[in-house]
Amino acid sequence: MVSMKDISIKCGVSVATVSKALNGQSDIGKQTAQHIRKIAKEMGYFPNAAARALKTNRTNNIGVLFVDNMQSGLMHEYFSSLLNSIKAEAERGGYDVTFISSNIGQSRMSYLEHCRYRACDGVVIACADFNDPSVVELVQSEIPVVTIDHVFNDKTSILSNNVRGVKDLVSYIVEQGHKKIALIHGEDTSVTQKRIASFYRTCQEFGITVPDQYVKSALYHDPASSAEATKELLALADRPTCIMYPDDFSFMGGRNVLDEMGLKIPEDISVTGYDGIFLSQILQPALTTVRQDTISIGREAAARLIESIENPKAAVAEQVMIDGQLIPGYSVKRIP
């Protein structure tokens, strides 16, 4: 590996001069700097990240927290797409992306310790148990943090606009003429709470009362639990005309139940999903859903994190709402 020393020898200057020339410091002669840069390129020089990190305490490395309780974190298209976007934006800003975990080898360390160990310049918390003390510790540390879909006081967070998304979805369903709308929601998280609240509120705005039996609890990304909930809904004396699923993938579970019972979508029953994953638009009929803008969410998360790393004084903690987009599809029947 060619180091600054090699360049300094070749150029007949000191190492300090090389460093300053390469970093664009002003106190180096124009032509000297140019010459040094040329030689450096010729020799294929790249800075030694470790040395630079040691001295500057900056690594140009951001950590991502993707904790997959039940090994499913990255399997969700929502999260893998998010990661992709974070990665892309980080690269654009000159940062690398490293996974943060709670145990490295035999020694178990907290997320914070891991971050310090690797000297991450910042962390994106994308998928984690936000109540985990180890996560809270990290959030409250001095390390710049951006969270996704969860708000911590005084920290920047990027939020998929679930309130608006559900509102759009419900509005669309109502506009198609439905009055009996059921909601199957995921496990209790702040996202879920928002979706449920928005569901009730929007229904109310349209003067629709929702019987308690129309709201069922299931799990995200779990077709089995959605299938179960679907059965319960279909067993009701007064069936809903439209069922909203926690997410597109879970819908696949409900779909099977509907199939078995000989119910056609959307002729006999209408359905909606959430997320807008690739699969949802492959299905026949295309699923009515809300596409969460993972590209923007990831991009904003990385960009804001980098901003607060590079300009800590001016870093303002804020909540950034990213709107999703209603995809009408063909799974909701128009009722005259």
Add this chain to the structure above:
Amino acid sequence: MVSMKDISIKCGVSVATVSKALNGQSDIGKQTAQHIRKIAKEMGYFPNAAARALKTNRTNNIGVLFVDNMQSGLMHEYFSSLLNSIKAEAERGGYDVTFISSNIGQSRMSYLEHCRYRACDGVVIACADFNDPSVVELVQSEIPVVTIDHVFNDKTSILSNNVRGVKDLVSYIVEQGHKKIALIHGEDTSVTQKRIASFYRTCQEFGITVPDQYVKSALYHDPASSAEATKELLALADRPTCIMYPDDFSFMGGRNVLDEMGLKIPEDISVTGYDGIFLSQILQPALTTVRQDTISIGREAAARLIESIENPKAAVAEQVMIDGQLIPGYSVKRIP
């Protein structure tokens, strides 16, 4: 951050002694070492990765190459699952995982340069264009490399046993009584070539001749192209009784076509997928497919890479075959 210096002061010994005690060197008194370790733990000491890397030229960091031409790399469940497994095994071995990319900030660097810049101890090449000169350069460098599903001379590679997988699949289909089997395969890669060859060979072994029109080309993970191929197959005068799809997800495209034409699976036509993704077993009927053992593939890749990092002299390049598992499902009809 507490450093060795802090510990050395508290313990009244030199920094060198602390270093040696913490690293388990033999030339430190038993009780001294124990005391130092105790204090270190009390003070919450963790080594500074950058300093250690600078001195030892080892980072305990492995790079992963997941190049997503057309931004789909991580979207495939095969790859995201692979990444998950690599990550898990790396963590077990005390390594962190960093993405390697070709451009970091404004300066475009080759994969190799990126690896050197970050001083990755090794790299897993999981998803990339193996003909890309930049990839080849990396493979031929001094950095330990393990490739997945592609063999480079003198390098360790982990291979999903596609030959066996397709053989098992075809055998199963034949055993169910099928003689007219069509294959829709993915774009030209070494994996695809193996699958096609294994398809032909197994058919031959069973004395089945495959008309050229029964073999169609499509793209992996692309339902549209598989749908197209399905149409072509169904337009044939002598239709196949079973269609093999490039992968489970692509099958979804074919499924729509079959649906439209009123063909029931498996009563009217049999189908198989490949991969064994979550979705495949949610479908009704459950898809006959081959589950690729991504857990083992990822684990072996990381484990072998770490082995060759930590014991370079004894590192033997080898090809490790990981068998998949036939999942019978219910999408292939038994023909008497």
Add this chain to the structure above:
DNA sequence: CTCATTTACGTAAACGATTAAGAAAAACTT
């Protein structure tokens, strides 16, 4: 008791970069 060996620790030089402070040379003042 002396000399050799072992044990346990300290000294100091690296690793490759950054940066404050200093110094020589050039340019500008008046």
Add this chain to the structure above:
DNA sequence: AAGTTTTTCTTAATCGTTTACGTAAATGAG
């Protein structure tokens, strides 16, 4: 022309570790 400022470069310290080597004390051999 002498002093002042500016420009350009060097010196040297530093970041936190690791490690070859040195050395003093303890132990053993004869």
